[in-house]
Amino acid sequence: MDARTIQTGPTATTDHLLEVKGLKKFFPIHKGFLRRVVGYVKAVDDVSFYVRPGETLGLVGESGCGKTTAGRTILRLYEPTGGQVLWRSKLLARGGAQEVQVDLAEMDHGQMKLIRREIAMIFQDPINSLNPRMTVGDIVAEPMVIHGQYEKERSEAVIINLLQRVGLRPDHLRRYPHEFSGGQRQRIGIARALSLNPRLVICDEPVSALDVSIQAQTLNLLQDLQRDFNLAYVFIAHDLSVVQHISNRVAVMYVGKMAEMADAEELYMAPLHPYTEALMSAVPKADPKYRSERIIMQGDVADPSNPPSGCYFHPRCRYAIERCKQEAPAFRALKPDHFVACHRAEELKLRGV
Amino acid sequence: MNEPQNDVLVEIQDLRVEFDVRAGVVKAVDGVSFTINRGETLGVIGESGCGKSITARAILQMIPKPGRIAGGQVLYHRRARGSNQTDIINISKLDPDGEIIRQIRGGEIGMIFQEPMSSLTPVYTAGIHINEATNLHLTPFRKVGDQMAETVLAHRKLSKAEAREVAIEMLRRVGIPKPQERVDSYPHQLSGGQRQRVMIAIALSCGPDMLIADEPTTALDVSIEAQILDIMREMQAEENMAIMFITHNLGVIAEMAKEIVVMYMGKQVERASTIDLFYDPKHPYTKALLQSIPKVGRKTDARLASIEGMVPDPFSLPTGCVFHPRCPSFMPGKCDRIAPTWQRLVDDHWVSCLLYEEV
Ligand SMILES: Nc1ncnc2c1ncn2[C@@H]1O[C@H](COP(=O)(O)OP(=O)(O)OP(=O)(O)O)[C@@H](O)[C@H]1O
Ligand SMILES: Nc1ncnc2c1ncn2[C@@H]1O[C@H](COP(=O)(O)OP(=O)(O)OP(=O)(O)O)[C@@H](O)[C@H]1O
Ligand code: SF4
Ligand SMILES: [Mg+2]
Ligand SMILES: [Mg+2]
Numbered sequence: 001m002d003a004r005t006i007q008t009g010p011t012a013t014t015d016h017l018l019e020v021k022g023l024k025k026f027f028p029i030h031k032g033f034l035r036r037v038v039g040y041v042k043a044v045d046d047v048s049f050y051v052r053p054g055e056t057l058g059l060v061g062e063s064g065c066g067k068t069t070a071g072r073t074i075l076r077l078y079e080p081t082g083g084q085v086l087w088r089s090k091l092l093a094r095g096g097a098q099e100v101q102v103d104l105a106e107m108d109h110g111q112m113k114l115i116r117r118e119i120a121m122i123f124q125d126p127i128n129s130l131n132p133r134m135t136v137g138d139i140v141a142e143p144m145v146i147h148g149q150y151e152k153e154r155s156e157a158v159i160i161n162l163l164q165r166v167g168l169r170p171d172h173l174r175r176y177p178h179e180f181s182g183g184q185r186q187r188i189g190i191a192r193a194l195s196l197n198p199r200l201v202i203c204d205e206p207v208s209a210l211d212v213s214i215q216a217q218t219l220n221l222l223q224d225l226q227r228d229f230n231l232a233y234v235f236i237a238h239d240l241s242v243v244q245h246i247s248n249r250v251a252v253m254y255v256g257k258m259a260e261m262a263d264a265e266e267l268y269m270a271p272l273h274p275y276t277e278a279l280m281s282a283v284p285k286a287d288p289k290y291r292s293e294r295i296i297m298q299g300d301v302a303d304p305s306n307p308p309s310g311c312y313f314h315p316r317c318r319y320a321i322e323r324c325k326q327e328a329p330a331f332r333a334l335k336p337d338h339f340v341a342c343h344r345a346e347e348l349k350l351r352g353v
Numbered sequence: 354m355n356e357p358q359n360d361v362l363v364e365i366q367d368l369r370v371e372f373d374v375r376a377g378v379v380k381a382v383d384g385v386s387f388t389i390n391r392g393e394t395l396g397v398i399g400e401s402g403c404g405k406s407i408t409a410r411a412i413l414q415m416i417p418k419p420g421r422i423a424g425g426q427v428l429y430h431r432r433a434r435g436s437n438q439t440d441i442i443n444i445s446k447l448d449p450d451g452e453i454i455r456q457i458r459g460g461e462i463g464m465i466f467q468e469p470m471s472s473l474t475p476v477y478t479a480g481i482h483i484n485e486a487t488n489l490h491l492t493p494f495r496k497v498g499d500q501m502a503e504t505v506l507a508h509r510k511l512s513k514a515e516a517r518e519v520a521i522e523m524l525r526r527v528g529i530p531k532p533q534e535r536v537d538s539y540p541h542q543l544s545g546g547q548r549q550r551v552m553i554a555i556a557l558s559c560g561p562d563m564l565i566a567d568e569p570t571t572a573l574d575v576s577i578e579a580q581i582l583d584i585m586r587e588m589q590a591e592e593n594m595a596i597m598f599i600t601h602n603l604g605v606i607a608e609m610a611k612e613i614v615v616m617y618m619g620k621q622v623e624r625a626s627t628i629d630l631f632y633d634p635k636h637p638y639t640k641a642l643l644q645s646i647p648k649v650g651r652k653t654d655a656r657l658a659s660i661e662g663m664v665p666d667p668f669s670l671p672t673g674c675v676f677h678p679r680c681p682s683f684m685p686g687k688c689d690r691i692a693p694t695w696q697r698l699v700d701d702h703w704v705s706c707l708l709y710e711e712v
Contacts, residue, residue, distance in 0.1 A: 027542070041542075063546025063574045064530075124545050124572075167663060171376070178417070179374065182467045182568070183401025183601075205545070208571045209467070211401045211601045216645040216657035223656070238546075238574050239602070241649035245657065268649065282575040284604030286646050288627045292608075294579055301577075303530040353649050 016050040016086075017232050018074070018119075018200060023047045023083035025066070025073045029305060041305045043069040045256035046083070048331065051200065053088075054230040058247030058264065060240065060279070062301065065253045067236045068124055071202040075121055076112050080105050090199070091118060117147055120198035122189050122206045124236075130177040130188060136163070137173035140191045147196060162191040165221050167214055182209040190218065194225065200232045207242060219246055240283045240353075244268055249337070252276050255302040255312045258331045262338040269352040272340040274317045277350040311343065319344055361430050362563055362595045363389040363412060368445075369424035370407050370416055377668040381407045381420065383619035386695075389563065392593040396610030396627065398600065398642070402664060404619040405599045406467055409565045412597070413458050414449045429457065432562075460508035463556035464565040465549075467599075497543070497551050498536030501558060508559040523554035526584055528577050546572045553581060557588055563595040564588075570605060582609060603646055607631060612701070615639050618665070618675045621695070625702040635704045637682045674707060682708055 024047075026040035044066040051057045059067050072078045074085050085104035091114040093100040104115060120143075123129035130139055140159045144150040160170050166187040177185055186209045193201055203222075207215045219242065225231050237243050243250060244264050251261040252273065260273040271277050281295040297316040302308055308315050314324040323343050331341040342348075370382040382404040389395050397405050410416050412427055427444040447454045458464070501520035505511060511519065517536065524532035527550040540548055549572040556564060564585065570578040582605065588594050598609050606613060606627070613630045615623040615638065623636040634640045644658045662679040665671050671678050677688040684707065691712055693705045 061574065063550075063572065063577050064544035065574075068544065164663075169663065169666060171666065175374075179372075181402040181406065205572070209401065209568065209601070211399065211403075211642070212603060212645040213642055213660045214401050215601070216647070216659035219647075220656050220659065238572070238578070240575060241604075241647040244649055245647040279575055282579045283649055284575065284578070284602065284608055285649075286603040286607050286631070286643070288607040288631050290607070292579070294576075297576060301528050301530045306531075 015052055017053045017088050018051040018234075019084075019086040020050070020070075020074065021048050021084040021086065023070060023073060023085065024081040025069050025078055026081045039305050042256045042307065043304055044073060045304075045307075047253070047256070047258055049251050049258065049261055051232050051234060052248075053199075054226060054232055055248040056226065056233040056235050056246050058243035058250035059234055059236045059253065060238065060243055060250060061253035061259070062255070063238070064301070064304070066256045066304070067253060068204055070253075071121060071204055071234065071236060074104065074202065075116065075119060076104060076107070077121075087115065087119070089115060089118060091115070113147070117143075117149075117196045118198055119200045119202065120193040120196065121202045122193045122204060124204040130185060132177055135174050135176060136168075136180075136188055139177070139188060140195055143192060143195050149196060158195065159191070162194055166191045167217055183211065183214060186210060187214075187218065197229065198231070199229075200234070202234045202236070204236045205238070206235070208237065208239065215242070222246065240268075240279070252279065255307055256304050257312060258339070258341060259313070260338075260340045260342075262340075266338060271350050271352055272334060272338065272345045272348070273313075273342050274319050274348070274350065275313050277352075280353045281351065283353060311341070313342075319348055360390045360392075361388055362391045363430070363597075364428040365408070365412070365425070366428065367425035368408065368411055368427065369422065370404070370411055370420055371423040372420045374419065379667045380423075380619050380670075382411065384425070385614075385616070385619070385621050386425075387614050387621065387624065389595050389597055391562070391595050392589060393612070394589070394596040394598055394610045396598050396600070396606040396613040397616065398603065398606055398613060399616030399622075400618070400638075400664065401601070403616040405616060406567050408616075409464070409567055409597060409599060412444065412565060413462060413464060414444050414447055414454045415458070429462075431457075431461070456508070459504055459556075459561075460559050461561055462563045462565060463559065463561035465552050465556045465567060465569045467567045467571075494539060496537050496539060501536075501551070501555050504555050505558050519558055520554070523558050524551070526557075527551075527554045528580055529554075546574065546577065549573060550577070550581070553584075557584070560588070560592050561594060562592075563597065565597045565599075567599045568601070569598075571600070571602065578605070585609075603643070615642070618667075618670070620675065620705065621703075622676070622706065623702075623704045629702055633702075635698060635702065635709065636706050637680045637708070638676050641681065674705075684708075687712065 023044055025044040026042050028037045029039040031038040047070055061067060073080050086101055087104050088099045088101050090099055092102055137159060141150060144155055168187055190206055207218050210218060235246055247264045250264045250267045252259045254275045259275045278295040278297050299315045302312050310326050311324045311329050314320040329341045329343045331339055333339050334345055366386050368382050368385045372379040372381055385408055399405055422445050429442045429444050431440045431442050498520050502516035505516040505519050521532045521536050524535060529535050529547060529550055553569060570581055600606050610627045612626055614621050617638050623639050634643055641660045647657055660679050673689045673691055674693050677683050688707055693707045695703060695705045696709055697703050698709060
């Protein structure tokens, strides 16, 4: 069953910048005095998706479904338990070739260091990812220093420009992270991630702490940079209106697995997976007279160390049938570029936003 | 039945908070006044960095160093459970490490902080007793269940085993899977949203009279968010809990708040009922904010509207109205010279803008 799931998922084509295939990350659960391993949290369990050059793939799903873990595993901040992360690298290309496709899961330390110039990450908890003893200027400059790209005059101009583009002032340069509000810190993290001119940025909740106006400014900035430098983004967020606005395509995860992946508008207007439908029904609207028709999901949130049988969503799915309890649905293409993991996807008529 | 004036729980009067930093003085909160009533939800919105979190911290006498209350006061109308007698406590005069504020913090006024794991940073350790720091933040390397039980034990007369049961029950209520196992996990083993839910569970575990919720659901997916909002409303109905709800999510605030205060650069610029604020905003900043929201539904390639210009330098604030350099309705000769005053327009709609003043 498992093997077929991988094969029927999205398959490699040359136009993909990043191609994640059957990615797995399990965290061991230790118990007792001897810290014996008694089980695993299957945080990312057979996840496949792709990102084209210069596009934005939104990544959404339940809190705890494995989005951050997937992002970190791609960058080898966590060692993958299984799967492939195919990346078209420029810096590793040899012998006159423009690019070479490599599997990040196989790269050694030195190779990953080069890759981290091509793929950057904006971290979810800005306060934990910013060193409290470094000034803002040093934090933004650090990647350039680590990668031997720092030349005083030129780099300082780059940093000031970056800070201004994310809406911070040059005089912020010499201040420390704790002197900033939540949203200001988030923008420091964004400036840092962009400092090496990456080709792909994994953005983990990059605008969640910003007010809507600065959020708009930041989203516009991300789009400008995308257009100017053909940047690609994996955009992880819970705010579904932000995700729709910025994304070309959107992937939905549920308990470590892919539920659905499609063109953004199609996914929002005509979802094929019951979990996507439930998610869409819960989007809050900035209108105090609006009364939501939220689909209340029954039962408990699934436990990634002991997921349900069959389709992981079946205990909470209002369309579940006997087969859903027995058999895990494959993540398959129902239409071109529209993938879904649900046995009943063909017959169900689901409601979009 | 209560007299109307008895319904007031917290009154903030002309509150001013300043930070003395190398480059000068930052007026993080610059003359804010509002009232929070029992059983009601007050929303606070505004630009990132405008002083929302610092205002919330002032209510608990938890201003991080080098900040200090430079003026004004926070009055807390304290009432013992089941009693009709109200004592007015001036929180801004209390010793931040004293006994009274420690009973209030986490027990009578619960708080959900913006960043659940920030206790490691130098900001929050200043002046705050370590026990309380653990009540209000998650400490790494300690099981979440122990941290929760500690808060419960500090404010309720229960046995250790009972406190653990309360912790498990609260974890279940906020939608953490397998709460009887997760109670023994460490903060780093939880996802961002799970940590946030642990903090929500802690804040609600003592049945507070007021909940200060600073971006409580930002880290959560929309369905768990909706579930948490339901829990807050349930507790509000059951225990007549007041909520001060700070968020950038205008969809969430539209659903939760009865009344909304809009802040800009440490000042309140508008206050109105939620319906009035969304359907008839008066201040140009509020109007601009409402226009920046991305709409879900049909996709457009249009850029999002945002407010022109940058937040001004706190050390050389604009003259007149602080918003004037960015304001689409800027009136030359007026807005750059005269500081607007806090005016009541109709009923409970207040604004601070020269468009509505005869000057
Ligand atoms: N270091 C770790 N050790 C053990 N379990 C972990 C670890 N990191 C994450 N997990 C678990 O893996 C699962 C996925 O976590 P992850 O942080 O990837 O979720 P997420 O989708 O990013 O959620 P959120 O939207 O809340 O940030 C969760 O159940 C979490 O408890
Ligand atoms: N420790 C500090 N030292 C100096 N200035 C500080 C400190 N803490 C906060 N400030 C300043 O006080 C102002 C108000 O901060 P506050 O955290 O209240 O903003 P906020 O409205 O909550 O913003 P956000 O929506 O981004 O969380 C900010 O401009 C910030 O730079
Ligand atoms: S496979 Fe069955 S249980 Fe799973 S989402 Fe589809 S209908 Fe629901
Ligand atoms: Mg995450
Ligand atoms: Mg804040």
